[in-house]
Structures are given as C-alpha cells and as structure tokens.
Amino acid sequence: MKGLFKPRSRTPVELVQHLRELILFALRNPSDVPKKKREDKVRFLSSLSMAELGKTLVEIRTILFGEGQSEPNAEACSQLTQEFFREDTIRILIVCIPKLDLGSRQIAARVITNLQKQKVQGRLVAPQYMESNLDLLDILLPGYADDEIALPYGLIARELICHQVVAKYVLESEHMRNFFEYIQIETFEISSDAQATFKELLTRHKSTVAEFLTNNFDWFFVEYNSKLLESKEYITRRQAVKLLGDMLLDRSNMVVMVRYVSSLDNMRIMMNLFREEKKSIQMEAFHVFKLFVANQSKPPEIIGVLIQNKNKLLRFLAGLTTEKEDEQFEADKSQVIREIATLDTRERAITDSDNEAES
Template identity: 35%
Template sequence: MAFLFKRNPKTPFELIKTLNDSLLKLDYNDKKIQDDCTRYLKQLRIILHGEDDIEPQQDQIYNISQEIFQQDCLYHLIINLLKLDFDSRKDVFIIFSVLLRRNKEQQNQPPPPIVNYLLNSQPEILLILLRGPETHEIGIISGQILRECIKYETINKFILYNSLFWNFFNYVQIPIFELATDAMMTLNDLLTIHRKQVSEFLNDNYDKFVTTINNLIDSENYVTKRQSVKLLNDLNSSRANSKFINKYYDDTVNLKKTMRLLSENSKNLQLEGFHILKFFMANPKRSQKINDLLIKNKINFLIFLKNFDVESFHDPTLTDEKDFVLQEIERLPDRKE
C-alpha cells in the first residue's frame, strides 16, 4: 500500500495531520486545497475500507484509527462537510461506517472506540449531524451517518434525550421531498431500533410525543400524514410499549384523530386509521369516556365499516379483523337521545 503515499504523507500521524491542515484551509474557491482534501480522504478511505484488489490491513486500520481520534479528524471532517465536494462527502460516510462497524460482527465485543469518542470526547459531532437537514447540500449525507451512529443504543439514547431530537418532527415537513423523506427515515430508526429504550422514552415523554405526532397526522401533506401514522401504528404494535399503549388508547383525543383518518379520501389513510381503531376495540379495559365516544359515533362507525373495501388491499387477515371490529361496534349500546 506504499504507492498510496507517493508524494504524500507516509505515516498515519502525517496523513491525518496533513488532512486536518488542509481542512482548516478549505475554501470553496481554492481548487488546490479541494483537490488535496479529496486525495487525502481517498487515501484514508482506502486504508480503512480497501478498494478493488486492495484489502484493508487490521494493523493499519488500528494505527490510523488511533490518529483519527487523537487528532479529532472526524470533528474537522464534519464541521467542513459542506465545503467538501460530493465524492469526498461519500468518503466521509464510508470512514464513519467502517469505524462504527469495528467489532460489530463479533459477539460479546465492546462497542468500537468511536462510540466513546462521539459521546464523551466530541458529542458536538452528533449535534452537528442532528442539525443536518437544515442545510440542503449535506442533509442526506448527515442523515446517513447519523443512522449508522444510532445503531448503538448509547448513542440513540443520547439523541432521544437531547432537545434537538424534537426538531425532526419539523424536518419531516421540509418542502424538499428528499430531505423530508430522509429525516423521516432517521426519526423512524430512532424510535424503532432499540425497543426497550424507546419504551422508557415514550413513558417519560408521553404528552409531548403524542401531541407532536398528532400534529404531524394533521398535516396537509399526504406523505407526512401517512408516514407519521404508520410510525404511530408501529409503536402501538410493539409489546415493549405497553405502558404507552395503555395511555394512548385511554385518550379520547386519539380516538377523535382516528375517526378523522377514517373519514379521509385516501384508502391508505383509512387503512391506517382502521389499524388504530381495531386496538381501541380490542382493549378489554376500555374506559367509560372511550366507550361514551364510541357509542356517540356508533352509526358513523357502522357506515364506514360496511363500506370499507378490505379486499382491495389483498390482505386476507383484514377480512377477519374487519369482522371483529364490526361485531364489537354492533355490541355497543345505541346512543341515548
């Protein structure tokens, strides 16, 4: 691999120092510095990840990784991400990915050093990544790096309990479709990968979370509305979230939101609303306030269910679920005038 360093730094220390020095000088209008950063990043990526017939060597990975952390190279890369060209940004993602995946395939191994580095030495990196969707040019790559980071439970917890987490409920409504979609992917991963941890978070933040996601479900944007209700259904389907679920299905505000979904013109939104409704009906401990609201709207539910064409979704389980919900609604006493 010596050919990589011809006319370039020869040791891991020199390579990282030279890369950092170039990043500090990086300017949109200085092509030479841009080219230098591109070249050094490519060298670093090949050492860590390999390329074509070049296999990465474990001793070289270890040595270069040590220098990356000691010289805060990742921090310099992230704060200059916007100034790097497209290919260099991809190299930054690969570098993060390789460092995050060290030890990942081996059982009973501690998290790789980058996890401790991000949480204890340079948490600012995570905070910068969390703000990524605010800048169009680096929003996608920031999201990709962040999703690699949150595969680790400790990093996921750091983000969930940081105030910047709540910004993602705004980012998913960004008018730029690609950015909004990427932000929703990150939000979904944050709330679904580490189930036990998320359960604790939802218990600690029930009121704020439900209010926030209900606001998304009220969005005029179809994609935002549908993705938000799908996320909610996923959370409500997880047994780990039992305390959250009990609160959710004892809240008449949530039942009213469900009724609005059933009245949508979109069949897909009606289906998502139906999935929520079936859990209201399957709850063996329905409170009186929930029963009162169901009774009040019994006729409307019956009309919806009799016209709800489940066969168009090509899911045989829906027919049985519809029959169950219909029977439960019919068992409700008629509304007293």
C-alpha cells in the same frame, strides 16, 4: 505545509494524518494567513488543498470498502480506524463537511458511518468515543436546516444513533422538538431524511424509547398529532401514522399504548384518517384504531362515540380490503367488527346489571 501535496503511497496511518493536516488547513482562520502572502496565492493553495483532500478521502474509502472485487484488508482498516479516533479526526472531518464539494461530502459521510462498525483488536471503538463526544449531535442535527449539508449530516446522525448512549442523548434534548419542524421542511429529500432519523430514534433502542415516551407523553403526542398526523402533506401523514402503529404495537411501549388509546381525541384523529382517499393511510390508521376498540377499559366517552358512529364504522370496515390476501388483517378486522357491533348490546346489559345490583 511542506510536503502537503507531495504524491506518494501512504500507509493507512499516514493517510489519516495527511487528511488531518489538509482539514486543519481548510479550516484555518483567514486572519491567520500572513499578510505578505498574495490573495491569489492563498486562493490557489486553498483550491489545491481541497482537491487533495477529496483525493485522500477516496483513498480512505477504498481501504474501508475495498475496490472492485477485492475485499477490505482487515489490518489496514484497523490501523486507519485507530488513527481516526486517536487524533479526533472524526470531529474535524464533520466540521469540515460544509467546505467540501458535493461528491466529497458524500464520501466523507460514508467514511464516518463505516468507521462506526470497524473494530480495533477485536472490539468496537466508536461507542466509547461517542460517550465523550455526544456534542457532535449538536453539530449534525441542526444541519437539517441547511440544504447543503442536510443529507450527509443526516446520514451520519442516523448511524451514530445506533449507539444507545447517543440515542438517549438526543431523545432527552431539545433536538426532539426540532424534528417536528425538520419533517415539515418543503424539500422532499430533506424532510424524508429527517423522518428516517426520527423513526430510527423512536424504534431502535426499545427500553430507552419507552422511558422517553413515558416521561414526555403529553408534549410529545400533542406535537405528533397536530404537526404530523394532521399535517397537510399526504406523505407526512402516511409516515406518521405508520410509525405511530409501530410504536404502539411494540410490547416495550405497552404502558404508553394504553394511555394513548384511552384518549377520545386520539381516536377521533384515526377516524378522520379513515376519510382519506388513499387506502394506504386508511390501512395504517386501522392498525392503530383497532387498539382503541380492543382496549378492555375503554372510557365511557370512547364507547359513546363508537356506538354513535357504529353503522358508519361497520360499513367502512366491511369495505376495507387489502390488495393481497392477508389472513392476519382479516382476523383483526373481523374482531373489530364484532366488538363494535355488540357494543350497544353489552353496554345495555352492563347498565341493567348495575341497576339490578343497586335495587
């Protein structure tokens, strides 16, 4: 510990080395402290260490983000980044975050997320590092269950998911099932953060998402429908139906979309969302519902329900308007109305044609 708290100007490399020493001191096992040291002295050193750790994080943040009108120095950022990844300081900083105060937690999270974008000798080093350290997500994502660290851990997790290898790891893990619980956490800030990470996972890497949804269609949409679309919380329902629309309308998910809109149970959920008082949910539900109507291979049970509810649906759609002029919405609505209005006539024509062919 000699010189641990000695104030002097440090190079970027020395700053990271100093930070590492402080973190390791903060993470030490209490049983490793010599018995001859008095408890009050140990507490004093610990307090001093955490204060110094916070100051060091501020210095590192200044190098990465600049200060005032001054831009970050590229060479200093490169040196600092190389040292962070070389000594695996990323990992121990993540592990140490629960021990930091609120302000230092936020700074640590910003430092870690910034390092994901930094280059050393012209190339990103974070992707290669993450390939060998995917288990960091096993530390970060369960943090949603802890009010103290949920937000900084969530911020870091979202940034790491920008790496496709990380997103694939999470999508194929049990963490995906846990998100349905995290999104329902009562603390609004935490549930919203979990929703943001969930959305990032399901929209960032198109081919990886399409593969995941195809291979996990049954359990995923059972959970999605029951826990999110049919949630008691308005904001959860609204975010869920919007995300569903984004996923189904993405061309990469064409196979998934066709399968989803071939289910009568799924269409009933959208029709139930039309009953919401909030127009925002009605609008988002419409963008999914139109896919059921536009499906040229609609199952007979879906056609039957559309015909049975034709008048109600036509009245509802006629009154569904946007606050601002939206030509695309109006065109989509007109098409859906025409499709529903002519269903009964077309079905009779098809039936008559089939009967004539049989005779």
